[in-house]
Amino acid sequence: MKTRRDARSVRPVGVIRSGLKIRKGAPRQGSEGAPDAWLEVHAWAAKGLHRISRGDEIIVITWLHKADRRTLQVYPRSDPETLTGVFATRSPDRPNPLGLHPVTVRSIRGRRLRIGPIEAIDGTPVADIKPVLTCARAS
Amino acid sequence: MKTRRDARSVRPVGVIRSGLKIRKGAPRQGSEGAPDAWLEVHAWAAKGLHRISRGDEIIVITWLHKADRRTLQVYPRSDPETLTGVFATRSPDRPNPLGLHPVTVRSIRGRRLRIGPIEAIDGTPVADIKPVLTCARAS
Numbered sequence: 092m093k094t095r096r097d098a099r100s101v102r103p104v105g106v107i108r109s110g111l112k113i114r115k116g117a118p119r120q121g122s123e124g125a126p127d128a129w130l131e132v133h134a135w136a137a138k139g140l141h142r143i144s145r146g147d148e149i150i151v152i153t154w155l156h157k158a159d160r161r162t163l164q165v166y167p168r169s170d171p172e173t174l175t176g177v178f179a180t181r182s183p184d185r186p187n188p189l190g191l192h193p194v195t196v197r198s199i200r201g202r203r204l205r206i207g208p209i210e211a212i213d214g215t216p217v218a219d220i221k222p223v224l225t226c227a228r229a230s
Numbered sequence: 231m232k233t234r235r236d237a238r239s240v241r242p243v244g245v246i247r248s249g250l251k252i253r254k255g256a257p258r259q260g261s262e263g264a265p266d267a268w269l270e271v272h273a274w275a276a277k278g279l280h281r282i283s284r285g286d287e288i289i290v291i292t293w294l295h296k297a298d299r300r301t302l303q304v305y306p307r308s309d310p311e312t313l314t315g316v317f318a319t320r321s322p323d324r325p326n327p328l329g330l331h332p333v334t335v336r337s338i339r340g341r342r343l344r345i346g347p348i349e350a351i352d353g354t355p356v357a358d359i360k361p362v363l364t365c366a367r368a369s
Contacts, residue, residue, distance in 0.1 A: 099240040099293055099355070101326050104317075136325055138302040141315035149317075152291075152328055154238055163277040176280035178243075178288075178359035186275055187240050187357045189291055189328070216238070218326045220317035 101154050103216035104139065105132035105202075111212045114157050118210040119168065120181065121192055127207030130217060137202040139220070145199055151192040152219040153211050158188030190215070193223055240293050242355035243278065244271040244341075250351045253296050257349045258307065259320070260331055266346030269356060276341040278359070284338055290331040291358040292350050297327030329354070332362060 109128035111117045118125045130151060132140055143149065162184035164174050177185040190211060197205040248267035250256045257264045269290060271279055282288065301323035303313050316324040329350060336344040 098295075099242075101238040101240060102299075103238075104325050136302065139315040139317040139324070141303055141313065142318045143315060147318075150330070152326075152330075156237075160241075163275065164280055174280065176278040176282060178278040179281045179286075179361065181361060185278070185358060186243050187291075189358050191289070191291075191330070191360065219324060219328050221330065222318065222320065 101216070101218045103133065103154065103218065104136040104220070105130055105217040107153065107209065107211045107213065107215040107217060109209070109211065109213045111210070114183075114212055117212050121194065121208040121210050123210070125208035125210040127197055127205060128209050128211070130204040130206050132202040132204070134202065140202060140204070143196060143199070143204070143220075145196055147196045148223045149194060149196060149206070150221045150223055151194055151206065151209065151217060152221070153190035153192060154216040154218050155183040155188035155190045156214070156216055157183070157212070159184040160186050160188060189218065240355070240357045242272065242293065242357065243275040243359070244269055244356040246292065246348065246350045246352065246354040246356060248348070248350065248352045250349070253351055256351050260333065260347040260349050262349070264347035264349040266336055266344060267348050267350065269343040269345050271341040271343070273341065279341060279343070282335060282338070282343070282359075284335055286335045287362045288333060288335060288345070289360045289362055290333055290345065290348065290356060291360070292329035292331060293355045293357050294322040294327035294329045294350075295353070295355055296322070296351070298323040299325050299327060328357065
């Protein structure tokens with residue numbers, strides 16, 4: 092019988108393999124000169140990749156494992172003078188450190204996807220992969 | 231000392247309060263005639279809302295608690311004849327049942343946000359809230 096906590100435990104479906112090794116060196120967003128990286132999907136989840144193709148635009152959802160989950164307010168780059176709630180920012184430090192990364196699938200080798208650009212560091216667990224949001228309302 | 235599993239456990243920061251009571255009756259996407267709903271942020275996380283304002287476009291990340299986490303392939307609406315990996319679809323049934331919901335903040339009452347449109351059913355846990363993705367590359 093699973094506990095409720097177990098029922099909400101993120102089981103990584105894969106991992107990011109990147110030349111970015113430490114958080115300090117990582118761009119804040121993929122659009123800020125981030126490199127391409129490999130998304131290695133674990134064998135048990137590989138069936139979930141069926142019909143993902145080279146050139147697809149996808150959203151990779153990562154679990155930012157180096158984040159401080161106790162952080163609720165930060166001073167964002169956009170306004171370094173102004174304390175701001177983490178839900179109004181992209182700070183990796185937040186109660187559930189989920190990262191959203193819109194990327195392009197550059198190539199596919201078995202269960203390894205070459206994706207980018209992406210600012211996530213090497214070893215970052217991947218929680219989910221989705222088609223891009225339609226941006227009619229989000230833009 | 232936390233176990234690694236505990237370290238990746240989603241602690242809900244809030245909950246969706248909606249007139250949609252059962253998954254069967256829910257639209258597949260917010261853009262498909264979904265209603266507005268309340269996002270009730272839990273007291274411990276309310277500081278994270280600081281500087282979110284009426285009219286903001288945000289992405290609500292839910293934990294789709296009714297999902298089947300064992301599902302890796304589905305027959306999507308877009309192609310009911312064709313078995314497709316869940317990572318190429320928006321199926322709620324997937325290994326980590328995270329939902330991405332771009333919504334507008336209609337109004338704010340303390341730590342309750344009126345948001346919409348959103349297809350998540352009543353009682354759905356909220357994992358995170360973020361500013362909208364820039365859609366320059368995702369669209």
